[in-house]
Amino acid sequence: MLLGGALAAIASSPLKSFGRKGRRKPPAYGDPAPGTPQAFRDLIEQHKFTHELGTDSGTGISPDTGVPPLVSSDQSFSVFTKPEHVMHAKSSSSLSPLPGVDNAKDFDDRDVYHGIAPEYDVGGDHKNARGESLFPAGSWPEEKHVEMRVVDHVTEIIKGVATPCFAYLVGNQPSFPGPTYLVEAGEALVVRTINDLHDVEISTHQHGGCLPSHADGYPDFWCLPGKVRDYFYPNVVHRELLSDGSEGGQFDESYWQSTMWYHDHSMDITGFTVAQGLAGYYLQVDSLERGLMESGVLPNIFENEYGIHDIPLAIQDTRLNEDGSIHYDFLDHAGRLGDIFMVNGKASPRLTVQPRKYRFRILNGSNARVYMLRLSDRSSFLQIGKDSYLLPSAFGLDEVMMTSGERADLIVDFSKYSEGEEIYLENWMEQTDGRGPDGVGRKAQQQLIKFVVEGSAQGNISVADGTKLRPHVGVLASGIPIAGEFEWKTDRKNGAWTINGELFNPLRSDVAPVLGTAQRWFVENKSGGWWHPMHTHLTGSEINKRPRGDDLPSVKERERFDAVGPHKVDMISLANNTRREINVRLQTFDGPFVLHCHTVEHEDMRMMAVMDVRTPGTDRHDMDGEEHIPSEISGMPEDFHADGYFEHFGDVGRLIGRGVGFDHLK
Numbered sequence: 001m002l003l004g005g006a007l008a009a010i011a012s013s014p015l016k017s018f019g020r021k022g023r024r025k026p027p028a029y030g031d032p033a034p035g036t037p038q039a040f041r042d043l044i045e046q047h048k049f050t051h052e053l054g055t056d057s058g059t060g061i062s063p064d065t066g067v068p069p070l071v072s073s074d075q076s077f078s079v080f081t082k083p084e085h086v087m088h089a090k091s092s093s094s095l096s097p098l099p100g101v102d103n104a105k106d107f108d109d110r111d112v113y114h115g116i117a118p119e120y121d122v123g124g125d126h127k128n129a130r131g132e133s134l135f136p137a138g139s140w141p142e143e144k145h146v147e148m149r150v151v152d153h154v155t156e157i158i159k160g161v162a163t164p165c166f167a168y169l170v171g172n173q174p175s176f177p178g179p180t181y182l183v184e185a186g187e188a189l190v191v192r193t194i195n196d197l198h199d200v201e202i203s204t205h206q207h208g209g210c211l212p213s214h215a216d217g218y219p220d221f222w223c224l225p226g227k228v229r230d231y232f233y234p235n236v237v238h239r240e241l242l243s244d245g246s247e248g249g250q251f252d253e254s255y256w257q258s259t260m261w262y263h264d265h266s267m268d269i270t271g272f273t274v275a276q277g278l279a280g281y282y283l284q285v286d287s288l289e290r291g292l293m294e295s296g297v298l299p300n301i302f303e304n305e306y307g308i309h310d311i312p313l314a315i316q317d318t319r320l321n322e323d324g325s326i327h328y329d330f331l332d333h334a335g336r337l338g339d340i341f342m343v344n345g346k347a348s349p350r351l352t353v354q355p356r357k358y359r360f361r362i363l364n365g366s367n368a369r370v371y372m373l374r375l376s377d378r379s380s381f382l383q384i385g386k387d388s389y390l391l392p393s394a395f396g397l398d399e400v401m402m403t404s405g406e407r408a409d410l411i412v413d414f415s416k417y418s419e420g421e422e423i424y425l426e427n428w429m430e431q432t433d434g435r436g437p438d439g440v441g442r443k444a445q446q447q448l449i450k451f452v453v454e455g456s457a458q459g460n461i462s463v464a465d466g467t468k469l470r471p472h473v474g475v476l477a478s479g480i481p482i483a484g485e486f487e488w489k490t491d492r493k494n495g496a497w498t499i500n501g502e503l504f505n506p507l508r509s510d511v512a513p514v515l516g517t518a519q520r521w522f523v524e525n526k527s528g529g530w531w532h533p534m535h536t537h538l539t540g541s542e543i544n545k546r547p548r549g550d551d552l553p554s555v556k557e558r559e560r561f562d563a564v565g566p567h568k569v570d571m572i573s574l575a576n577n578t579r580r581e582i583n584v585r586l587q588t589f590d591g592p593f594v595l596h597c598h599t600v601e602h603e604d605m606r607m608m609a610v611m612d613v614r615t616p617g618t619d620r621h622d623m624d625g626e627e628h629i630p631s632e633i634s635g636m637p638e639d640f641h642a643d644g645y646f647e648h649f650g651d652v653g654r655l656i657g658r659g660v661g662f663d664h665l666k
């Protein structure tokens, strides 16, 4: 299956201004159907806010009716909706054949067909392309192994409606969305991924991770149907530079990530696979955050607080067909909007809470929707993290905007409420198509999840406005030179979105920074009325300067900067006609990596660029736009391109030659 971007039309639409009225609707093509059938809407209404997260209220139609996906006592992974179990991977040597063994190809075709990253060294000292160990001396981790299948599944988004979907399966219980990983910083993990889908190639990206290119979900480093790929997650971050410029010091603690997520990133079809359910959380805890947990500042995830007082809430909009299946329109390139709002895969659920503080790790896992989240009584809450990173300090706010792919790590205090009180998390952002939101207003008001306060508080946490969390170390302060400046300009050309005038070509390098340097980037969106939330793989983006109000989709971002100072993010949301400045540190792993728009349908329309971080003197590959990346790095077998699996390989040549879309619609 190689659908989507290259083969279909794209809306050509007038400019649009955020918050302005009276703009013309874009021409409608794709599926003009009225949306999720009324019968299903009636069912949602009937069961509204009755599905308690963390319990099973299924009817038996769906296999995921509440048994947590436990394989064995030392490999327990948790699903969002049944989150009693904190999950630890198996210790090493649970996989057969072992990851990275030389004779892997002699095993059955299903075994490790795509190999493992060259940075993975069996029984040795994992090193990057520059020969630097990924781990400081003496911190060699105990390696963990996990086997994860990607399978067809049936879930129950609406009570009583069986919905076919895709799911990640760890153990014996598939879950929609996927199971939550919990790793400790510096604890290397190999996830053996088996693609049991029929005719759908996948490529798993760990969003926020600092990973070898082979394991990063590069869009055409696939795990093919029926095949296996070993994803090597060393769970490292950039290390401090020694005086000779090599990466040899301790980990830079300011880069440790907390709330990451993983999702499919397969070229041209990511919008489809994510809508089908291929997304989940990937949580990491380092010693600093563990200290905050053990001293009672934050809930202690290692003391069974996961799913109790530390709860991931993934917000996604979706739409169902008449047969209960998930609607996806490959012709809607503006960006998929749904008319059903899910939290953790369930339409309009509820969560019973105690009168105390909770940590909610909120993910906007929607393909194209922008949210403005508020509590129904307009109470304020704390933000402790943005995207993968804990902020330097907690700060109070009463609404938070989230574009696709962003995370907001929030603390909500229910202690002021009395028994039985009901509070909703609401969306106030109006949006009618995938180009971007129209503005904030009551017309858009949508209750997403109901919190019901019950019982007495079991313990509490002390985090408050101003509590110090993760100190920020500036890119410049880290001693790494800013080796250059680079501009990324998004635009719309020939009916498609481009970055610096180009469509994504997985074989072409768009910027090739030297490993061990930093760059100052200017990211600019001049593409008329379109919004583009931009995401860069490999490393965090440092917001070093107080942003101009005109350059922000929400002035709350400047309030955040004023409150916490420079900090790291992994998403930069570009409203129309805005420009942002960031610093990025390009360390640890050689490329290729992508940066792209996280409105997933724009990404599928090739709104991606390639950052090929390179170690001088190495000859890993030549990204001239034509030559294939060597098998060792891509994991694609040497004979792959010769055997005709994809005759036209994503139609790259065709795209470059004539642009995207049907000519008569341009």
Ligand SMILES: [Cu+2]
Binding pocket: 497, 530, 531, 532, 533, 597, 598, 599, 602, 603, 607
């Ligand atoms: Cu975009």
